[in-house]
Amino acid sequence: MLTDTTFPASFLWGGAVAANQLEGGYDEGGKGLSIQDVMPRGIAAPPTTEPTPDNLKLEGIDFYHRYAEDIALFAELGFKVFRFSVAWSRIFPLGDEETPNEEGLAFYDRVLDELEKHGIEPLITISHYETPLHLARTYDGWTDRRMIGFYERYARTLFERYGDRVKYWLTFNEINSVLHAPLMSGGIWTPKDQLRPADLYQAIHHELVASASATRIAHEINPDIKVGCMVIAMPIYPLTPDPADALKVMQVDHQNLAFSDVHVRGEYPGYFLRELREAGVELDITDADRETLKHTVDFVSFSYYMSLCEAATGGRAGEGNIMGGVQNPTLPASEWGWQIDPVGLRIVLNQFWDRWRKPLFIVENGLGATDVLVEQNGTMTVEDDYRIAYLRDHLVQVREAIEDGVEVWGYTWWGPIDVVSASTAQLSKRYGFIYVDRQDDGSGTLARHKKKSFGFYADVIASNGASL
Numbered sequence: 071m072l073t074d075t076t077f078p079a080s081f082l083w084g085g086a087v088a089a090n091q092l093e094g095g096y097d098e099g100g101k102g103l104s105i106q107d108v109m110p111r112g113i114a115a116p117p118t119t120e121p122t123p124d125n126l127k128l129e130g131i132d133f134y135h136r137y138a139e140d141i142a143l144f145a146e147l148g149f150k151v152f153r154f155s156v157a158w159s160r161i162f163p164l165g166d167e168e169t170p171n172e173e174g175l176a177f178y179d180r181v182l183d184e185l186e187k188h189g190i191e192p193l194i195t196i197s198h199y200e201t202p203l204h205l206a207r208t209y210d211g212w213t214d215r216r217m218i219g220f221y222e223r224y225a226r227t228l229f230e231r232y233g234d235r236v237k238y239w240l241t242f243n244e245i246n247s248v249l250h251a252p253l254m255s256g257g258i259w260t261p262k263d264q265l266r267p268a269d270l271y272q273a274i275h276h277e278l279v280a281s282a283s284a285t286r287i288a289h290e291i292n293p294d295i296k297v298g299c300m301v302i303a304m305p306i307y308p309l310t311p312d313p314a315d316a317l318k319v320m321q322v323d324h325q326n327l328a329f330s331d332v333h334v335r336g337e338y339p340g341y342f343l344r345e346l347r348e349a350g351v352e353l354d355i356t357d358a359d360r361e362t363l364k365h366t367v368d369f370v371s372f373s374y375y376m377s378l379c380e381a382a383t384g385g386r387a388g389e390g391n392i393m394g395g396v397q398n399p400t401l402p403a404s405e406w407g408w409q410i411d412p413v414g415l416r417i418v419l420n421q422f423w424d425r426w427r428k429p430l431f432i433v434e435n436g437l438g439a440t441d442v443l444v445e446q447n448g449t450m451t452v453e454d455d456y457r458i459a460y461l462r463d464h465l466v467q468v469r470e471a472i473e474d475g476v477e478v479w480g481y482t483w484w485g486p487i488d489v490v491s492a493s494t495a496q497l498s499k500r501y502g503f504i505y506v507d508r509q510d511d512g513s514g515t516l517a518r519h520k521k522k523s524f525g526f527y528a529d530v531i532a533s534n535g536a537s538l
């Protein structure tokens with residue numbers, strides 16, 4: 071039984087997006103190309119050689135021009151926080167040049183002005199699946215140690231420019247996804263099936279060092295800044311009580327937990343070093359790298375959409391958010407096969423809190439669905455009761471976890487406005503409380519319409535959770 075249905079007074083309610091999925095303006099304001107500009111079909115398909123007209127991300131939902139109107143809608147929802155990413159190639163069009171692009175920096179000044187006007191706290195992701203294309207092609211992304219320096223210069227530029235008005239920062243979106251999506255997550259141009267494990271692990275090491283280095287730089291520039299790591303959180307349950315299944319779960323968990331373990335503890339855990347040894351991988355770790363890694367994060371943030379099972383002998387394959395597993399026979403699933411598990415969110419919050427004792431921030435959670443626009447009393451809307459149910463059920467579990475004693479700073483729903491999907495690169499997989507009239511063939515007026523869930527979330531925020 072909950073003793074109180076409201077959330078802590080300081081709880082940060084809001085929504086989260088990424089530049090490449092909503093900004094558009096892919097060649098405006100001096101922006102260089104990013105890997106997403108050549109990924110018209112999402113993660114499963116190989117990239118194209120240049121931007122093609124079928125790539126919905128090139129125009130996105132035109133946030134680049136409509137940010138003021140969209141932020142006003144977020145203010146109407148009552149947002150306390152808005153998570154967005156900076157497009158690296160807006161700031162450094164190639165990625166390896168020395169001077170930043172002033173027009174790109176000025177765009178985010180304007181976004182921050184707008185947020186400030188509405189009293190919405192910004193939360194910036196420095197790198198969200200949008201490595202400059204030049205860095206991917208010329209250096210093979212994070213496999214190359216020089217990426218650390220390029221990222222440091224980029225991060226320092228952001229902290230110096232915005233560090234006095236942005237308190238919350240994330241270094242890399244879903245950093246553990248690099249194991250599964252090396253191009254999207256690591257800017258690694260070599261196709262996944264040709265990538266040597268040694269190069270992949272070295273890329274991971276470079277990202278971890280860059281992340282720690284950015285944390286150090288941020289704290290030097292402004293000690294009040296809070297830097298977090300960001301991982302995919304996906305509880306894995308044993309398919310059966312067989313200890314072999316439980317062991318398999320532990321090993322899969324380790325693959326994911328290693329990233330936050332390094333971010334929080336400042337060194338590699340033993341099980342990770344064992345994995346490397348057994349894979350015959352010898353990492354190039356310098357003494358300076360070891361020192362840098364000691365700059366640990368202030369909080370742990372994560373995305374949570376679903377859970378999966380594992381079994382030593384395998385089982386029916388389950389769809390996942392970038393990574394897969396074995397299907398859970400007890401859970402329903404979204405149209406894309408992601409299994410819906412609100413209780414898993416409480417479990418993961420407890421697990422992370424017990425393991426790291428760092429404040430937690432749920433920076434993505436949401437339901438992708440096919441929405442149908444209907445007319446109601448002369449206004450266009452979507453009757454998305456399925457989204458309301460998903461949101462309510464997950465928030466109830468967040469409240470349970472807070473009651474368990476877990477420190478949770480906030481919750482940002484993924485895609486409060488419809489954006490282009492990361493996995494499918496389409497718009498028909500919608501998450502928003504705000505419908506955007508843009509279809510998979512690129513047609514549509516880009517008009518915004520409030521869905522039924524808009525009012526529901528606004529009430530939740532206004533009552534600080536009491537209306538749940």
Ligand code: BGP
Pocket residue numbers: 088091243244373391392434438484490491492493494499
């Ligand atoms: C996460 C990404 C987001 C977002 C979300 C939903 O993995 O960080 O960028 O897109 O998943 O995924 P999708 O858009 O594939 O449904």
